[in-house]
Amino acid sequence: MIFESFGAFMHMGGHGQFVWCAYGIATLVIAYNVIQPILMRRKVIALNKQRIAREGKL
Amino acid sequence: MNILLATIRRDLLLHFRQPADILNPLVFFLIVISLFPLGIGPSEAVLSSIAAGVIWVAVLLATLLSIDVMLKGDFDDGTLEQIALGKQSLLVVVFGKVISQWLVSGFLMALMSPLFAMMFYVNTEGMIAIAVGLLLGTPTMTLIGSIGAALTLGLKKGGVLIAILVLPLYIPVLILGTAMVESAVFGHSYTGHALWLAALLVLSIGFAPLATQMSIRISLSQ
Amino acid sequence: MVIQLLGSCMLQAKKITCKRDHRVLFEELSFSLDRGSALQVCGINGAGKSTLLRILAGLYEEFDGEVEWDLEDYPLFSGHRAGVKDLMTARENLLWAANLYGQNVSRDEIDEALSQVSLNGFETVACGAMSEGQRRRVGLARLYLLDNPVWILDEPFTAIDTDGVLRITQRINEHLAGDGVVVFASHLEVSIENMQKLELAR
Amino acid sequence: MWGWFHRLGSPKSFYEISGFLLPAMFALAGVLLVTGTVWALGFVPQDYQQGHSVRIMYIHVPAAILAQSGYMMMAAAGAVFLIWRIKLADIALQCAAPIGATLTFLALVTGAIWGKPTWGTLWVWDARLTSTLILFFLYVGVIALRSAMDGRESAGRATAMLAVVGLINLPIIKYSVDWWFTLHQPSSFSLTEKPSMPIEMWLPLLVMVLGFYLFFFSVWAVRIRTEILNREYGTQWVQSL
Structure with a gap:
C-alpha cells in the first residue's frame, strides 16, 4: 500500500475527487448492466406465465 | 446498360415533374449558409476561417434532407416492389437512382459552392478547392445516404432516423474536405486530400449500392 | 429461386411457417402447383393471404420452410398498390x-x-x-404486355367493374392454357378451370 | 467442426450451456475486477507527470477497448445472422448493443474526467476520445433503428446490415480522426500514445481488461438468455422451465 494513511488515500494528492468520481461512475455502469438484465428476466418470466396461461400449454 | 440510362432518365423526369423535392434542400443549403455570417458577425478573418466547415456541413445536411426522397416515393406507390421483382438487376437500378439523385442535389451544390465561398471572403484557390472537394465528396454522401434511406423505408419517422444512422459515416468525408480547403487557402497543394476523397468515393461506389440493394430487399420484406 | 424440378411441377412449397409479432399465421403449409394450373387463396382478412403471396413472390423473406420455383427470375407480382407512378403517364x-x-x-x-x-x-x-x-x-395492363410464366395477383379484382373482371378472368385462362401458372388471392367466385383452392384457416 | 457451431446456434443448447457456465464467469469476472481495482487504486505508484489521476486509466482504457471490440463482436453477430440466418446471432446483436453503448459512455465520461486534472478542461478534442464519441453515435444508431423497427420481423436483418456497414466504416473513421488530430495539434501529449509503462503499471491494466471482457460476456449471456425466453415462449422447452 503506497499511501501512508487512509486520508492520503482519499485525497490522492488533490486528484482524489477525479479518481473516485470516475470509479464511482464505473461502479454505477457495471451495476446497471448487471441488475437491469436480471429485472428484465423476472419481467419476461412473469410475462411468459401470462402468455402461456392465455394461450394454453403446448 | 440501357437499364442504367433508363433509370437515370426516369428519375430525372420524375424530379423535374416535381421540383419541390429537389429545390427545397437547395434553398435550405442557401439559408443555412447565410445564417452563419448573421450569427457570427461579418468580420472577414473569422468568416474565411470557418467557410470550409460551414459549407461542408450545410452540404452534408442538405444531402441528408433530400436523400429519402430517392426511395420513399417508389416505396409508397409500390413501384419499388416491381423494380425489385424485375428481370433487371436491382443493383444497377439502385446505382442509376443514386446517380440521378446526386445530379439533382450534390452536383448542383458543388456548382453553387464558389458563390457562397465568396460570401465568406474565401480566395480563389479556396473556392476551387471547395468546388473540387464537393464534386468528389457529395457522391460519396449520396451513396452512403442511400443505405440509410433504404434501411428506414416504411418507417413513420424515418427522416430524422436517417440522420442518426448516416451522419457518423460522413465524418471522414467531412474531415478530408474541410482540411483540403484549409490547405488550399494557405496556398499549399491539396492533391493528397483530393486523392483520399476519390479513394473514399471509389470505395463507396463499390460497397454502398450492394448494401442499399440488400437493405431494400430487407425493407420490402414486411 | 432457381432450382430445376422434374416434370411439370412449377412450384413446390415445403412446410412454410410464418409468425407475425408472436401470432402464427400459418404452419407447416405445403403444396405444389403444376404448369397450367391456378391456385386461389381465400380466407378472412388478416389470415395472411397477402403474406403468403409475398412469400411466393420472393418479397417476404421472414419465414421458415422452402419455396422452390422452376423459374429463372421472379414471378410477375401485382400487390395491393397498383405499382404505377402518379407523375408518369x-x-x-x-x-x-x-x-x-x-x-x-x-x-x-x-x-x-x-x-x-x-x-x-x-x-x-x-x-x-x-x-x-x-x-x-x-x-x-402488365398482364397483356410482359411475358412471365408465373403470375401472383393479390386481390386483382378490387375496384374493377364486372366487365373488367370477366376480361381478366379470360386473360388468366389464356395464360393457363399457355402452360402458365397463376396464384391469386380473392374472395370473388371466378370461373377458372384447373384451379385449386387454398383456405387459410384462422 | 460445424456440428459444434450449429449446436451452439440453437437457442435451446445455448441456454443450457450458458446456464452451466454463467456462475463461474460471473465469479471470475468479479474476482478479476475487484483485485484489479484494489491493485490500481492502492498499489500502483503515481505517475511522475499526472500524479494519482493516472488511476483513471484503469477504467478508461478497458472501457474503451471493450467499447470497440464490443461493436466488432456485435457486427460479427450481425454478419453471421445476415449470411446464415441463425436466430441466436440476431438475439446476440440485439443484446450486445446496450452493453456496448453503456461501456462507450463510461469510456467517454472517464476520459473526460481524466482530462480535467491533466488539461484543466473536461472535454478535449483528443483523437481517442473523439473516435469513442463517434463509436457511441454508431451504437445509438443501431439501437435507434432497432427500436424504430420494433414491431417488424425484418428488424433483425436491418440492424445487422447497419452494424456491418458501421463496422466497415469504423477503421476509416478511426484513421481520419487520428489524422485530423495530428493535423491540428501535432505536438501536445495525447491519451492515445501508450507511454512504455513499467510492468507494475500495465499488469493491473491487463487484469482490469480481462475482468471487463469476462464481465461483458457474462452480462451479454444473461441478456441473451432473457431474450431467448422472451422470443421462444411458445416452445415446449421454455414452458417446462
Whole structure:
C-alpha cells in the first residue's frame, strides 16, 4: 500500500475527487448492466406465465 | 446498360415533374449558409476561417434532407416492389437512382459552392478547392445516404432516423474536405486530400449500392 | 429461386411457417402447383393471404420452410398498390415496366395492352389524374404486355367493374392454357378451370 | 467442426450451456475486477507527470477497448445472422448493443474526467476520445433503428446490415480522426500514445481488461438468455422451465 494513511488515500494528492468520481461512475455502469438484465428476466418470466396461461400449454 | 440510362432518365423526369423535392434542400443549403455570417458577425478573418466547415456541413445536411426522397416515393406507390421483382438487376437500378439523385442535389451544390465561398471572403484557390472537394465528396454522401434511406423505408419517422444512422459515416468525408480547403487557402497543394476523397468515393461506389440493394430487399420484406 | 424440378411441377412449397409479432399465421403449409394450373387463396382478412403471396413472390423473406420455383427470375407480382407512378403517364409507366423486364416494346403494343384493359384514350393521361380503378387497370395492363410464366395477383379484382373482371378472368385462362401458372388471392367466385383452392384457416 | 457451431446456434443448447457456465464467469469476472481495482487504486505508484489521476486509466482504457471490440463482436453477430440466418446471432446483436453503448459512455465520461486534472478542461478534442464519441453515435444508431423497427420481423436483418456497414466504416473513421488530430495539434501529449509503462503499471491494466471482457460476456449471456425466453415462449422447452 503506497499511501501512508487512509486520508492520503482519499485525497490522492488533490486528484482524489477525479479518481473516485470516475470509479464511482464505473461502479454505477457495471451495476446497471448487471441488475437491469436480471429485472428484465423476472419481467419476461412473469410475462411468459401470462402468455402461456392465455394461450394454453403446448 | 440501357437499364442504367433508363433509370437515370426516369428519375430525372420524375424530379423535374416535381421540383419541390429537389429545390427545397437547395434553398435550405442557401439559408443555412447565410445564417452563419448573421450569427457570427461579418468580420472577414473569422468568416474565411470557418467557410470550409460551414459549407461542408450545410452540404452534408442538405444531402441528408433530400436523400429519402430517392426511395420513399417508389416505396409508397409500390413501384419499388416491381423494380425489385424485375428481370433487371436491382443493383444497377439502385446505382442509376443514386446517380440521378446526386445530379439533382450534390452536383448542383458543388456548382453553387464558389458563390457562397465568396460570401465568406474565401480566395480563389479556396473556392476551387471547395468546388473540387464537393464534386468528389457529395457522391460519396449520396451513396452512403442511400443505405440509410433504404434501411428506414416504411418507417413513420424515418427522416430524422436517417440522420442518426448516416451522419457518423460522413465524418471522414467531412474531415478530408474541410482540411483540403484549409490547405488550399494557405496556398499549399491539396492533391493528397483530393486523392483520399476519390479513394473514399471509389470505395463507396463499390460497397454502398450492394448494401442499399440488400437493405431494400430487407425493407420490402414486411 | 432457381432450382430445376422434374416434370411439370412449377412450384413446390415445403412446410412454410410464418409468425407475425408472436401470432402464427400459418404452419407447416405445403403444396405444389403444376404448369397450367391456378391456385386461389381465400380466407378472412388478416389470415395472411397477402403474406403468403409475398412469400411466393420472393418479397417476404421472414419465414421458415422452402419455396422452390422452376423459374429463372421472379414471378410477375401485382400487390395491393397498383405499382404505377402518379407523375408518369400510363404509356410511360408501361414503358418502364417493360424496361424492367428487358423487353423493348413498341408504342402500339403498349396501346394495345391499354385498350385490353379498356383504357384506350388514356394513354397520355398522368396516372395521378386517374381514378383508383383506372390506376389498377394500368397496373394490370402488365398482364397483356410482359411475358412471365408465373403470375401472383393479390386481390386483382378490387375496384374493377364486372366487365373488367370477366376480361381478366379470360386473360388468366389464356395464360393457363399457355402452360402458365397463376396464384391469386380473392374472395370473388371466378370461373377458372384447373384451379385449386387454398383456405387459410384462422 | 460445424456440428459444434450449429449446436451452439440453437437457442435451446445455448441456454443450457450458458446456464452451466454463467456462475463461474460471473465469479471470475468479479474476482478479476475487484483485485484489479484494489491493485490500481492502492498499489500502483503515481505517475511522475499526472500524479494519482493516472488511476483513471484503469477504467478508461478497458472501457474503451471493450467499447470497440464490443461493436466488432456485435457486427460479427450481425454478419453471421445476415449470411446464415441463425436466430441466436440476431438475439446476440440485439443484446450486445446496450452493453456496448453503456461501456462507450463510461469510456467517454472517464476520459473526460481524466482530462480535467491533466488539461484543466473536461472535454478535449483528443483523437481517442473523439473516435469513442463517434463509436457511441454508431451504437445509438443501431439501437435507434432497432427500436424504430420494433414491431417488424425484418428488424433483425436491418440492424445487422447497419452494424456491418458501421463496422466497415469504423477503421476509416478511426484513421481520419487520428489524422485530423495530428493535423491540428501535432505536438501536445495525447491519451492515445501508450507511454512504455513499467510492468507494475500495465499488469493491473491487463487484469482490469480481462475482468471487463469476462464481465461483458457474462452480462451479454444473461441478456441473451432473457431474450431467448422472451422470443421462444411458445416452445415446449421454455414452458417446462
